[in-house]
Amino acid sequence: MSQPSQPNQLIYFAAAFGAGGLLSLMVLFNGTLAAYGSLFFASWVPHLTGTVAALIFLVFLRPKRAQQARPPWWVYLGGVSGAVTVMLTSATLNSALALSGTIALGLAGQMVFSLFADMRGLFGLPQRTPVRRDYVALMFIIAGSLILIFFGSGS
Template sequence: MTDQNTPRLLDFIGAFATGGLLTLMVWFNGTLAVTGSLLFASWVPHVTGSLLAIIVLLAMRPKKAKPTAKVPWWAYLGGISGAVTVMLTSATMNSALAISGTIALGLAGQMVFSLVADKWGMMGLPQRNPTVRDMLALGLIMAGSVILIFFGGV
């Protein structure tokens, strides 16, 4: 019997596939920003995703859920931050930073936010203080990002 916390091969494959799709998305959005504008590059994936979600929902016809609690106001901010993220990654994609620096900055930002969320128990997560291993991983990601951004084009 395997331990619940041991990583499985499928987990690694899923993580690499997701990273590959993210890289392709940033590349496509950067191309859209060149041919159109940053706003256009943000609208295309959001409209496409919304249409696909509507089609899937219509095809699956899920049962209507009865609301048990009122949704907090901040839950609606994800769309705004997503649109701004797409616009910023599209802008940096077409600069000297290119796709590598853009992905590195995104990874660094995710790591910082995850440590903050753990520290203060945000979004219902259990509170957990960052370990030395967490801080070492963050330091390596930040160092790699700095090297990519400032010395990658040399």
């Protein structure tokens, strides 16, 4: 299998960076909803909005299914984990962690779970043993998160 060309990799990096920015906005908006309502409300509003947007997309664009086979049962758990994630980030955003601490610790949690999923080959992923570079990156992410949380605010 050949490596993607450099311009393609740049698109992937830009898309991932943009997704991170959108994630920060989503956490901010959901935290604001939680401050004016409840964690349950802050979770249902974006999920209802996403459902309506997806239905509009399906009705007007009528995309073809990639495969006729049914997906594994566990893929439907993404909605549950998404709802729990929205509630937890909405709660922590309105705490001393604020937006930057919430995002930083969320990134650290994603990295830890990703390394575990790689090691075990979870969810059909190819099994991969993390290398020293992975652990060093995790150490920097956790250290940066702790610095941001404990020393980042002026108050």
